[in-house]
Amino acid sequence: MVQERTLPQFQAPPAQISPEQGLVLYEDMILGRFFEDKCAEMYYRGKMFGFVHLYNGQEAVSSGVIKSLRPDDYVCSTYRDHVHALSAGVPAKNVMAELFGKETGCSKGRGGSMHLFSSEHNLLGGFAFIGEGIPVALGAAFQSRYRRDALGDAGADQVTACFFGDGTSNNGQFFECLNMAALWKLPILFVVENNKWAIGMAHERATSQPEIYKKASVFGMPGIEVDGMDVMAVRAVAQEAIARARAGEGPTLIECLTYRFRGHSLADPDELRSKAEKEAWLARDPIKRFEAYLVEHNLAEKGTLKEVRDRIQTTIDDALTFAEESPEPSPDDLYKYIFAED
């Protein structure tokens, strides 16, 4: 096991968050966790197919960033996209139905786990190939700037948050897009979820400079390292980057140090990561940590948190029923959606 990086310290003053905002974050993290646990159950019961990549352990990143955005901002994800979609507001039942391949899924059952989309929620995807979502996110950010500066729409101040992993930060599209984003001062957040592994490739074995946030500096862009197991820390960093982007001051690279609590996908036997490493990170569970924070700072009572969990459990159960009872796409529609006119 390689030497663990020292996590940056962050002390959130309690006044920074209201009880209501605290519960929004908590509920979102619980939704992500419970949803993924249900997916694992359904996959092993043979109800769900394909490659399914779960997000357990990384919830503080999705909630901390996306819950700091406005509904008209854009979110771009990878194949590990269920929880980003949920944070962006795509209803759990439509995500679950998509995983069941149903017509009521957010991609009408045509996409599957790695291709979640929702134009209604400005979710750009669901990109199954490494790095390909980054330029697409860049395009959405360019579009905001184009509307503001070429079309004179002063209200076009939307920000795009683009998520991807440590392994992906070795891909050319990452560097090409950092360059263009900085060059054109585009309103975008590059959010690297450094969970230390790219399937079986340890981050340190894949990159000559493991501190990804430092790669921002050569593009003249702020690069920030944050404890990705601390939703308050992620939120604070995200809010600042979003404010800069919205003000026309350009992009930010945020490296969130995090960990996935399950294998790479549900098909991964997860044999390479050491027990010691897993235990060390499990002990830093972002949900338990945030629960303790909320209670300690009198932002929520334990009973209230339990109510949230119970409510979310119902949401998940309802989502499952909805997905199971929904119709499959009609064979008559096999060719639908190839062209814009279909």
Place this chain on the structure above:
Amino acid sequence: MAETLLFNALREAIDEEMGRDDTVFVLGEDVGVYGGSYKVTKDLYNKYGELRVLDTPIAENSFTGMAVGAAMTGLRPIIEGMNMGFLLLAFNQIANNAGMLRYTSGGNYKIPMVIRGPGGVGRQLGAEHSQRLEAYFQAVPGLKIVACSTPYNAKGLLKAAIRDDNPVLFFEHVLLYNLKEDLPNHEYVVPLDKAEIVRSGKDVTILTYSRMRHHVMQAVKGLEKKGLDPEVIDLISLKPLDFDTIGQSIKKTHRVIIVEECMKTGGIGAEIIASINDRYFDELDAPVVRLSSQDIPTPYNGKLETLTIVQPKQIEAAVENMVALKV
């Protein structure tokens, strides 16, 4: 209107569409300040500004993906491939995202974008700059593929491509940019999905596109002198193929020769033959003949290069042979 060069016809199309719709913008390498390597975007930078005629870094896959993202969020990008061959570096974004994203998203997004630029075998440009990518892309679902061949159709087709709500790969030919033609003064648009009957005739159907149309027409001069009467169809749309026009012609001539600049193996002609077999086998009086480029990297040497692509004499001979076999 005065004679217009093909590259200027393209430029007019872009200028008119940018004037008509302010969500239309151009991006690519050297499209702005430099005016495009074949001057298709000359002066548009001054007219429309740096965001609407965006000079990009040399990062084909990323700026293509960026155009996809811009198209998904309501803009109408026109990518100029400095040379269409460079788009091999953008293959992923063109195939996975421009082509397939609408389907995988279950109709959540449209991708109205045009990817245009020079392709084909030029004059001794060497293998990498002499590519015909149309065949590589024809298997990608969701893409429309168009090849222009005259100033008239170049302008009208490009305008249609820009207005289309789907991703369109628009092939120009590096040796056709200086073709001249009188263009109408009034605005016109040429439909993307219609083949063009260049010459109607009765003896044999010649299906061709892009620069080979002009090789075919040269061959036709010789054939006419020999009393032969071929029908020449410029396919225009390489995907989807216009089988209405192709089929009507086959029902008239019962003989087909395909003349193409792409390579024989896995080429556009290969696909056409397979489709003709499926649809019109009973109409044929002879096996379909295909004249394609040789299956080799285009050599630099001028003589070898000439041998690599189909020449008018070969087309003449092929037509004569086919007609001589007449039953």
